[in-house]
Amino acid sequence: MLKPEILDPQGQAVSGALPRLGFEQFREVRQGKRFVLTVDGEVTEEHLAAAAEAAEKLLSNPVIEDVVSVRAQQDVDSVRAEDPDQ
Amino acid sequence: MLKPEILDPQGQAVSGALPRLGFEQFREVRQGKRFVLTVDGEVTEEHLAAAAEAAEKLLSNPVIEDVVSVRAQQDVDSVRAEDPDQ
Incomplete structure (x- = not known):
């Protein structure tokens, strides 16, 4: 996710659109990335x-982004190292 | 996340770059979005x-994306409804 002090125009656009579409309950929206890394x-x-x-060094930009979670996820057909990142 | 049958060029680019940078253990990488919705x-x-x-109808494109997880997350300074989405 973008660091809290970094402006997030995409999140702000979503945040502005939600009330017009009937969702009044959310005070703030921030948008980030997630990566799913599959292993054998x-x-x-x-x-x-x-x-x-990899998340800290390559998948995120540490100047403006934080890695917020790296966790394992069992999948139906395979096992994945999941990286809901940045 | 993009549906499994949808090509993910960003994920493929990351997947191609990781081995060159010393990460040989990941078979596949797929990239998606996450949203953090903050409530009072x-x-x-x-x-x-x-x-x-909101995730199903507005934050994702249901033609090409799946909502994979919607969960609550306690924050240090606030409580958030988190939406690691698409």
């Missing part, structure tokens, strides 16, 4: 550590 | 239902 087999601690490192 | 006070079931409806 079980998600190990090493996979999660590598995903966290 | 506690996140209620009504907030989550509204967030899920």
Whole structure:
């Protein structure tokens, strides 16, 4: 997600549109990215550590973005290291 | 997230770059969006239902995207209905 002090025009646009469309209950909207990284087999601690490192160094821009969550997610057909990032 | 059958060029670009940067363990990368919707006070079931409806109808394009998760998240300074979406 964008750091709190960074302006988020996309989120602001959504935030402005929601009340016009009947959603009055949300005070603020911020938009970010998520990445799903798929691995073969079980998600190990090493996979999660590598995903966290990739998220910090490559998938996000650390000047303006924070990595907010890196977690494993079991999938129906495969096991994924998930990276709801930035 | 983009539906599995929809091509994800951004994710493919990341997927191609990771091995060159030392991350060999990820078979596939897909990129999507997340939204953080902030509410005043506690996140209620009504907030989550509204967030899920907004995610399905307004924040995602149901032709090409799936809403994969809508969940409440407690924050240090506020309570948020989080919408790691699309």
